[in-house]
Amino acid sequence: MVVVTPGVDFIALSLVKITVPSALFAFSLRALSNSYNYHVPTWALVSGSVLFVPLLSMARIIYKRFDDKRQAAALGARLAPTIDGKSIGNLDILSTMRRLWDTGYPADGLTEVFSDKGPVANMRILWSDMIFTSSPEHIKAILATDFHNYVKGKRFHNNMFSVLGSGVFNSDGDMWKFHRSMTRPFFTRDRISDFELFDRHADTAMTLIKERMRSGHAIDFQDLMSRFTLDSASEFLFGHCVHSLTAGLPYPHNSSYVPPESKTPQSNRADDFARAFLEAQEIISSRERYGWIWPLTEILGDKTKEPMKVVNAYLDPIIQEAIAKKDAAPKSEEVKAESHVEDGKTLMDHLVSLTSDPVILKDETLNIMIAGRDTTAATLTFIIYFLAMYPAVLVRLREEILAKVGPTRRPDYDDIKDMKYLRAVINETLRLFPIVPFNTRESINATTWASPDPTQKPIYIPAGTKVPYSVFLMHRRKDLWGPDAEEFDPDRFIDDRLKKYLVKNSFIFLPFNAGPRICLGQQFAYNEMSFMVIRFLQQFSSISLAEDAAPPEAIPPADWATSEGRKAIERVYPKVHLTMYANGGLWVNMKEADNN
Structure with a gap:
């Protein structure tokens, strides 16, 4: 064959x-x-x-x-400012952007473009229009006010299909509506405020931290949070915990300690699943950055094939078991997509009540897994990074936690809702490191965007044009957030700056998307992150970066120190595939609180 x-x-x-x-x-x-x-x-x-x-x-x-x-x-409009490269088809720009993506700070290259051209520019890679924007007015049109004129599009769908299939993040029209209607009932308040599941996995994570600190070795907090959220998400979504927290944590790259083999076959599978899932995401995100010529990078074969074999080997038995369970159960009344999900039912139980198509089931669960696991793990990682960088913020946040919840009690929904400084810390982290920093749509019909300069004509957007946008860049614009936009300061979500900037234009802050495609799991993510931060600071009183324990790839390049803004002071190496993460992990030391 x-x-x-x-x-x-x-x-x-x-x-x-x-x-x-x-x-x-x-x-x-x-x-x-x-x-x-x-x-x-x-x-x-x-x-x-x-x-x-x-x-x-x-x-x-x-x-x-x-x-x-x-x-x-x-239409009384003008064309978007064009970036003119030095080689045919702007191949030099493509090459530079690829290099900066692999070795630079997020948005390197684009930052320079927008400072020169303004917040919207046409990159025209290989003669194909690609109108990039960081303007809240344009992003609002794409996501909300002109939502029906923008789709993921056939090109994006083809790039992502081998991993995401036709799931909710990689579909348009009726298929998107179908997937979204299937999952919406699962994110009601009574489900997202059930913290018993979080607490069990959080206890395991805290025990692992204490054991590691007592051994005198630093811990990769990103790895720990990836395991915590994978265990939580797999149990919440499938009813099958992968038990990745039992697989044994990595030791610092310079440690001579050789830990005893403690992995079980189950934990090995969990590690293999997580590693393969990450590799598959990196491949499809790379495809998107190459544009329409990406297949030339896969001459020898589909690069996602091998990692997806591992992913499918883990998911297929769960899906088949759920289908068999449904087929063996007594026939009941037809379940509608928007129906209430019964207590004790997992997302998989709910999905199989709507369809027995294993392809649809796998597509949806993988899409939700990315949203429920990767995004939360990365945000928790960057929260801990900022608490290590800014000890005064940690002290103030811990004081709020101890005052509202105390040193040992498990927090509930009302506790989390009342903790304004905790929400401000999470929001400020999401502002500087939005978990999906770059996204894209494609226009269906020709339209216009308001000009960033009110003295100039609107900008013309041709039909069928790729329109990438960046909330990462928008969240750091000083004209939108003030002169201290690149500083970490949670008080901006509490003091007068809140009214001055955010209240008058809510679209300058979009960590969870907006409009009809706004993240269904937004409150679930806030609850899970809040719960974990509370539990963590109840038991640990200080955090410090352990840069000597970090592998070389986790250390920012020395020349970043001569740059401007956050890039010059960063002590982790933030990178992006579909979502943000800390390259090489976040290695930290922690001190147990006196009350433990």
């Missing part, structure tokens, strides 16, 4: 697109010459056939540019 890879398929399709028009041109030219009894020289026929498609493509590019200007003028 011949295995067709994404790269081979792309090349084959490209050859068809090139050879068929060239052959038709040659045939037509020969037929025309014969009808006039004129012999076209072979060299002219061959040359014309070879040049036909490139010249036709060039003509199309020129015509589209001309037509866009004409359409913009008809």
Whole structure:
């Protein structure tokens, strides 16, 4: 059997697109010459056939540019400012952005572009419009006021399909509505405020921290939180905890200690699942950054195939068990997507009551797993990073926790709701490190965006245009957040700055998206993160960064110190695949509180 890879398929399709028009041109030219009894020289026929498609493509590019200007003028608008590279098709810009993505600080390259062009610019990689924005007015149109004119689009869907399938994050229209309606009932208040599950896994995590601190070794807090959220999410969603917290935590790279083998077959599978899931996400996010030529990077095969084998090997038995359980149960009345979920039922139980299609079930659970696990783990990591960087914030937050909850009591929903400083710390972390810092949509119909400069005409957005946007850049704009926009200061969500900036324009802060596609699990995430922070600070009184324990890839490059803004003072290496994370982990030491 011949295995067709994404790269081979792309090349084959490209050859068809090139050879068929060239052959038709040659045939037509020969037929025309014969009808006039004129012999076209072979060299002219061959040359014309070879040049036909490139010249036709060039003509199309020129015509589209001309037509866009004409359409913009008809709407009283202008084209978006264009970034002009030094090489054909702006390949130098693509190369630079790829390099900065791998080795730089988030948004490196884009920051310079927006400081020069303003908050919206057309990167036109390989002659394809890609109008990037960090403007709250434009993002509001994309996500809310003109929602129906923007979709994920076929290109995005194809890039992500081998991992996300047609799940809620990779679908549009009726399929998106179907997936969203299936999961919405599961995120009601009574479910997201049930903290018993969080508490069990939090206790395990706290015990692991104490054991590690007593051994005299630093701990990778990001790794710990990834395990905590994976165990919590898998039990909450599937009713099957992967028990990744039992797999044994990594030791510092420079430690000579060799821990005894403590992994069970189950914990090994959990580690393999987590590692493969991360690898698959990194691959599809890389595809998106390469644009429409990404298949050329996978000539030898679909790079997601092997990691997804591991992911599927873990999920398939859970899905089949859920389907079998449903089939064996007495037949009941038809369940509607929006129906209330009974107590004791998992998301998987609810989903199989709506469909027995294993593909749909797997797509949805994987999409929700990314939302329920990766995002929370990373945000908790950056919260602890900031508490280590800013001890005064930790002291004040711990005082609020002890005053509201005390040193040992388990917090409840009302406790969390009343803790204003805790919410401010979480929000400030999400502002500086929004968990999905870059996102994209595609326009359906031609439209216009308001000009960032009110003295200029609106900006024309052609139909079928890719429109990436960055809340990471928007959250750090000094014209939106004040001159201290790049400083970590939770009080901005409490003091007069709240009214001055955020209240008058709520779209400058979008850590959980907005509009019809706003994150269904937003309050669930706030509750889980709040609960974990409370439990942590009840038992630990201080945190310090253990940079000597961190591997080399976790240390920011030395030249960052000469940069501006947060980049110059950062002591972790923030990076992005689909979501943000700390490269190499977050290695810290902690001190147990006296009350323990």
